[in-house]
Amino acid sequence: MSFFFEVLIGGLLSGVMYSLVALGFVLIYKASGVFNFAQGSLVFFAALTFVGLREHGFNSALALLATLGVMIVLGLLIERIVLRPLVNQPQITLFMATIGLSFVIEGFAQLLWGANVRGLELGIQDEPIEQITTYTGMNVSKFDLSAAGIAALLVTGLALFFSRTRIGRALRAVADDHQAALAVGIPLQQIWGIVWAVAGFVALVAGLLWGARNGVQFALTFVALKALPVLILGGFESIPGAIVGGLIVGASEKLAEVYLGPYVGGGIEGWFPYVLALVFLLFRPEGLFGEKHIDRV
Amino acid sequence: MNVQTAASPQSGVASRAYLTVNNIEVIYDHVILVLKGVSLEVPEGKIVALLGANGAGKTTTLKAISNLLRAERGDVTKGTIEFAGKRVDRLTPNDLVRMGVCQVMEGRHCFAHLTVEENLLTGAFTHKGTRAEIAEALEKVYHYFPRIKQRRGSQAGYTSGGEQQMTAIGRALMARPTMILLDEPSMGLAPQIVEEIFEIVRDLNTNERVSFLLAEQNTMVALRFANYGYILENGRVVMDGEARDLAANEDVKEFYLGLSTAGRKSFRDVKHYRRRKRWLA
Numbered sequence: 001m002s003f004f005f006e007v008l009i010g011g012l013l014s015g016v017m018y019s020l021v022a023l024g025f026v027l028i029y030k031a032s033g034v035f036n037f038a039q040g041s042l043v044f045f046a047a048l049t050f051v052g053l054r055e056h057g058f059n060s061a062l063a064l065l066a067t068l069g070v071m072i073v074l075g076l077l078i079e080r081i082v083l084r085p086l087v088n089q090p091q092i093t094l095f096m097a098t099i100g101l102s103f104v105i106e107g108f109a110q111l112l113w114g115a116n117v118r119g120l121e122l123g124i125q126d127e128p129i130e131q132i133t134t135y136t137g138m139n140v141s142k143f144d145l146s147a148a149g150i151a152a153l154l155v156t157g158l159a160l161f162f163s164r165t166r167i168g169r170a171l172r173a174v175a176d177d178h179q180a181a182l183a184v185g186i187p188l189q190q191i192w193g194i195v196w197a198v199a200g201f202v203a204l205v206a207g208l209l210w211g212a213r214n215g216v217q218f219a220l221t222f223v224a225l226k227a228l229p230v231l232i233l234g235g236f237e238s239i240p241g242a243i244v245g246g247l248i249v250g251a252s253e254k255l256a257e258v259y260l261g262p263y264v265g266g267g268i269e270g271w272f273p274y275v276l277a278l279v280f281l282l283f284r285p286e287g288l289f290g291e292k293h294i295d296r297v
Numbered sequence: 298m299n300v301q302t303a304a305s306p307q308s309g310v311a312s313r314a315y316l317t318v319n320n321i322e323v324i325y326d327h328v329i330l331v332l333k334g335v336s337l338e339v340p341e342g343k344i345v346a347l348l349g350a351n352g353a354g355k356t357t358t359l360k361a362i363s364n365l366l367r368a369e370r371g372d373v374t375k376g377t378i379e380f381a382g383k384r385v386d387r388l389t390p391n392d393l394v395r396m397g398v399c400q401v402m403e404g405r406h407c408f409a410h411l412t413v414e415e416n417l418l419t420g421a422f423t424h425k426g427t428r429a430e431i432a433e434a435l436e437k438v439y440h441y442f443p444r445i446k447q448r449r450g451s452q453a454g455y456t457s458g459g460e461q462q463m464t465a466i467g468r469a470l471m472a473r474p475t476m477i478l479l480d481e482p483s484m485g486l487a488p489q490i491v492e493e494i495f496e497i498v499r500d501l502n503t504n505e506r507v508s509f510l511l512a513e514q515n516t517m518v519a520l521r522f523a524n525y526g527y528i529l530e531n532g533r534v535v536m537d538g539e540a541r542d543l544a545a546n547e548d549v550k551e552f553y554l555g556l557s558t559a560g561r562k563s564f565r566d567v568k569h570y571r572r573r574k575r576w577l578a
Binding site: 087088166169170172173175176177178179180181182183184185186187291 | 363365368369370389390391393394395399400401402406407408409410411415416418419420421422423425465468469471472
């Protein structure tokens with residue numbers, strides 16, 4: 001039984017890492033109804049910039065601040081250069097634009113910092129916490145636990161921001177109805193700028209944690225693909241959904257790997273979340289916490 | 298503009314033009330000519346109705362004023378729009394709301410997933426008032442629309458059409474406008490609710506001195522509550538006058554109110570009278 005819980009906790013904690021990536025998607029989807037294909041590239045770009053700056057002799061705190069600045073400026077630029085000219089275009093146009101954007105960002109990042117794989121040391125060891133091991137006999141990674149803590153902070157902050165502040169309310173208003181938001185005097189451009197900047201910040205956090213775990217390399221852009229089942233499970237518009245979806249994906253893929261894997265020859269972890277997402281699409285397409293489409297008849 | 302208002306609180310204000318639309322032409326997508334030279338005036342503290350059939354250009358006129366047009370690939374290519382003595386045709390909707398011009402769009406457009414109260418609060422986006430000021434504005438809206446106070450906690454998408462219309466007007470009021478562009482408030486509502494909403498509009502007009510430019514298909518109701526009316530047809534103003542006179546006008550009666558001195562006409566005659574040359578057949 002203790003082994004079951006160990007797998008479960010390990011899965012939940014790794015799920016939090018998926019949630020972090022999914023969060024960036026949710027932010028942009030909420031505010032502009034666009035599935036931002038470039039989110040993975042933003043994660044990659046953030047991690048690479050941080051590592052690159054450190055290689056150039058910045059200390060960690062300074063590099064973090066500088067990268068944060070870069071990500072915010074990048075977010076604002078994306079709004080100004082890519083999205084503003086596309087206001088009121090069909091969503092598929094915007095989606096295509098973000099695909100193009102992802103190539104530009106990936107290319108630009110590698111042009112700037114080079115394409116070789118780098119390690120990223122955050123000072124948190126990926127090793128079991130001794131106290132927990134001695135008390136319960138389970139191995140819980142210190143790194144995973146810290147990542148979960150950071151994610152929890154981030155989510156609480158964002159949830160409060162969205163529900164309590166003037167800007168947060170405006171963001172949700174824009175997500176519901178662009179035109180009406182304009183009519184009551186909410187400046188769309190400014191709001192989108194803020195959203196992209198916040199998404200850049202989230203990408204930075206996700207990039208650092210994923211980079212520390214897997215190394216900073218081009219493959220980081222693919223973690224975005226793991227966010228997809230998370231979004232389908234949790235719902236595209238919901239911040240809590242991204243978290244719960246991440247937890248479910250993380251836990252279920254690890255449990256499936258351990259308990260079902262032996263029967264089918266292993267390797268379930270890679271595709272199990274997608275099957276789960278498919279089942280969800282069949283029975284609950286808006287996800288667990290997604291907004292139901294309200295139609296007046 | 299505030300200086301002038303303060304100088305003459307009651308007398309002489311009535312006839313001065315507050316909003317002036319001067320011979321505007323609107324083109325959508327660079328090719329579709331929708332307004333062909335529309336001019337109108339809204340005097341301060343008055344309710345002016347903009348009447349006409351579907352597609353006459355009522356909504357486009359309102360959107361040209363509030364500048365929501367640009368977001369729909371429309372553009373004012375000729376003419377000028379002045380509000381309180383200033384050219385406003387190149388301002389953003391955000392600037393206009395700050396100046397006191399707020400549009401309530403056709404079809405209500407409440408933020409469906411926000412609660413009624415949150416909807417109202419978004420209306421206060423432009424005036425960064427203190428908490429107390431915003432609470433006060435909120436109370437005022439609830440005072441005029443007691444009906445939505447009961448629904449303040451429910452998601453706007455699940456409230457009735459009348460409640461949504463009230464929420465939409467209340468949301469505009471939160472920006473403390475001096476001029477509201479009200480588009481088709483009667484759409485899809487029961488006559489009783491329409492009456493209720495128009496009475497609140499009149500109250501707002503007399504108590505809060507908010508001027509209204511009102512686009513409406515329901516000519517009968519609109520002329521009863523408005524001071525002045527313009528009739529649009531095919532992107533042009535074809536008639537204007539005091540609401541009382543318009544309501545008494547024979548042509549208006551026949552075309553827009555469905556009344557005429559000869560009593561009810563046979564539908565066949567009307568059809569014959571209005572028959573136009575068809576392109577096909």
